């Protein structure tokens with residue numbers, strides 16, 4: 001297996017994402033049975049400018065590629081050299097993703113068995129802390145004339161491949177290679193190419209069933225990992241099994257970051273009510289407590305319209321959740337459940353007062369004014385803050401790659417996001433008298449991303465607040481704009 005024909009590939013690009021960026025240089029080194037058969041490389045005209053930071057990293061400048069052929073002109077050669085060989089690269093998904101994207105733009109679908117040398121190195125040398133190319137060069141005494149240029153980097157991989165073959169037993173190598181190049185299994189009705197097509201990016205995915213029925217909508221920090229995990233867990237629980245059996249097609253929309261993905265997911269779930277989504281569905285409205293200064297019991301309000309000017313505390317997904325939260329708070333602060341309207345029936349002493357959990361507002365041992373003051377103090381951390389801006393704001397979410405979300409050709413455009421109104425604690429906001437919990441709540445705490453994103457609030461940087469700057473759909477962004 002290790003002696004089969006392989007091609008070591010390295011590409012230099014204008015950035016990190018195959019859908020947005022282009023190849024500026026490609027190198028291929030053909031190997032078979034311990035011999036280097038040939039090596040080939042070419043600069044590539046990317047059809048756009050190369051960002052200065054990338055020019056500094058790779059040393060490939062706009063001038064250098066000015067006379068280079070576009071990818072279309074070398075596609076025949078590239079395809080011929082890749083044909084029938086295992087695609088070997090360092091962080092193989094990167095190079096493979098770029099080569100596939102360039103070929104797909106030319107209407108030439110491409111797939112190949114993959115071998116990632118990072119994963120191979122980890123598998124064979126698990127005790128080593130680092131597996132980047134520099135570490136491999138040092139550890140195995142490889143030679144590299146110029147790092148970050150395509151041919152020298154691809155040649156290092158070829159040397160690495162040969163060094164492994166010289167130093168380790170064939171069955172060890174074959175076992176490691178088989179392990180790292182194992183492809184995730186998909187339900188039989190889905191195309192094999194899905195494994196390669198799913199991007200390693202933030203976004204929202206949709207499982208479509210028979211008759212175009214929307215089965216499930218989910219958001220992911222890494223779409224590929226998340227979607228494939230559904231099918232891997234299909235062996236374990238019944239719901240995943242049913243979903244995997246019913247899905248006929250998977251669609252996705254990339255977003256710049258997790259925030260945009262959460263908004264889009266919430267909107268799709270509410271609008272289209274997918275069969276398998278439970279958590280975000282249902283009655284939907286949020287609840288909050290309104291507390292006046294008159295000592296009357298707090299009022300539970302549903303957040304479905306303009307709010308009164310009263311002080312409001314907490315955001316809850318249901319009335320029951322709101323009551324449970326207030327009950328717990330009352331117990332912690334010896335407040336009276338009867339005065340709070342949470343205990344009904346009878347006059348006089350509440351049950352809590354009899355067991356020492358109520359300071360006695362129900363029997364006059366504490367004045368209503370003092371009780372109300374203590375209630376408000378206890379609730380203070382949960383107070384809803386008024387929308388701090390004079391009007392609506394636009395939020396632009398930018399990925400770590402410095403880009404706003406941009407749709408790929410395979411997916412529907414998802415440029416500005418302007419929800420009709422806010423109904424979830426993800427990001428309550430509006431200019432119609434709605435209130436927002438601290439905007440730091442916008443980003444749910446479950447972030448475990450490898451791809452941090454940044455958010456900018458247009459209002460806070462002095463940009464127009466009522467109408468987001470216009471953008472072409474192709475450069476989309478997460479716009480937050482109440483209607």
Ligand SMILES: [Zn+2]
Nearest residue numbers: 336350358362
């Ligand atoms: Zn009481």
